[in-house]
Amino acid sequence: MDNALFSRRRAERFAQLLDEANGGRRHHVRSRDDDQLAPLVTLGRQLGANAPDAEVDPEFRTGLRAMLLATAVREGVGAPAPARPAEKASSGRGSLLPPVTARRARARGAILIGIAAGAVAVSGISAASEDAVPGDALYGMKRGTERAQLALTSSDISRGQLFLDFARTRLAEAATVKGSPGGYRAVLDDMDADTRQGVRLLTGAAAQRSDPAALAAVDAFLTDQRRSLSALEGRGSRIDRARTGESLALLESVAERADAVRAAIGCGREFTVSSDTLGPIPAACS
Incomplete structure (x- = not known):
């Protein structure tokens, strides 16, 4: 068209x-x-x-x-x-x-x-398409809807919470495609990417505002995600189990970063100018 x-x-x-x-x-x-x-x-x-x-x-x-x-x-x-001059209104073109x-x-x-x-x-x-999983005809629509939700969200905190919700969704999808050659690992790759994006936005918002309230969403995410991911740790092939361990290690890194950001805010330490995929790197409290 x-x-x-x-x-x-x-x-x-x-x-x-x-x-x-x-x-x-x-x-x-x-x-x-x-x-x-x-x-x-x-x-x-x-x-x-x-x-x-x-x-x-x-x-x-x-x-x-x-x-x-x-x-x-x-x-x-x-x-x-808009109102038009009288002379134009009286002409043939104006009518x-x-x-x-x-x-x-x-x-x-x-x-x-x-x-x-x-x-x-x-x-x-x-x-x-809400219940679609990788390989379904409507899965592309599901992911497109997620991108539309992000486009309609303006604040970093809301966007960060959305990314963590998407990471939860990817984990639920991973449980359904377990055993599929490459499919399980691909879903976990997307899950980890959403996790990093969400944590980066939330830790950045907490550091910018000097307010640890944004980290509450990270804490709640870690509690649910660790439990659900640990349930998959002993299943699947050796390669799949190793990939699950990588995602669990990422969650441990997220927990450490959230604690460090919270501690830096609590003791009034300034954040360094450097950052990584999990957000700003705080200076250690003395």
């Missing part, structure tokens, strides 16, 4: 076709774009008639609403048309401007409705 699809002319014609498909007044014209727009009109009707029966995540709904409102403000959807403006507003509104309908449909698929 090329970017010219949503040019002004095609957008206006798309809005007309949507009106006609929904029982609106028929426009006795035919455009050369109708054949290309017909599948989109059909899809729009199907999305409206068969809304997915899924609960939309509140955070996703809030982000989507903010995006639509921002788009509406930027595009001027729903805003009154055509209000209908054109109205058509453009309808076209923009139709595009926003299409975005919203598509987002709701995607949210339904996302809900269905």
Whole structure:
């Protein structure tokens, strides 16, 4: 699909076709774009008639609403048309401007409705993909939903907690793919990457604010993750068991770093300018 699809002319014609498909007044014209727009009109009707029966995540709904409102403000959807000089309003050209403006507003509104309908449909698929594991058809959608959650989250603490939640999810997936050649180790690689990202953001936030409150999420994560990962330690091939040991060693490093950051904050020590994959490296308390 090329970017010219949503040019002004095609957008206006798309809005007309949507009106006609929904029982609106028929426009006795035919455009050369109708054949290309017909599948989109059909899809729009199907999305409206068969809304997915899924609960939309509140955070996703809030982000989507903010995006639509921002788009509406930027595009001027729903805003009154600016007043025009009397001499232009009395001319033949001026009398055509209000209908054109109205058509453009309808076209923009139709595009926003299409975005919203598509987002709701995607949210339904996302809900269905929550239990997907590596190798399933919907697993890519599951990981894409996680990236969308990160994009809608602004603070480092919230993003760090999300990464730790994703690490918990990867561990649950690892239990289902155990025994798969390479699959188990690949999932643990992703789990460790999410762990490092989350810990780095949370320790960084704690150091920046001189407040250890952000480390509470790390402590809770370590308690659950150690217990669940230890249950897998004695199972699988020798290579898998060795890989499980590497992830357990990472959790020990995380615990040491969290304790060191907490201690440095408690004794008022400043943090060094250096950092690693687990965040800032604190100076030792005397």
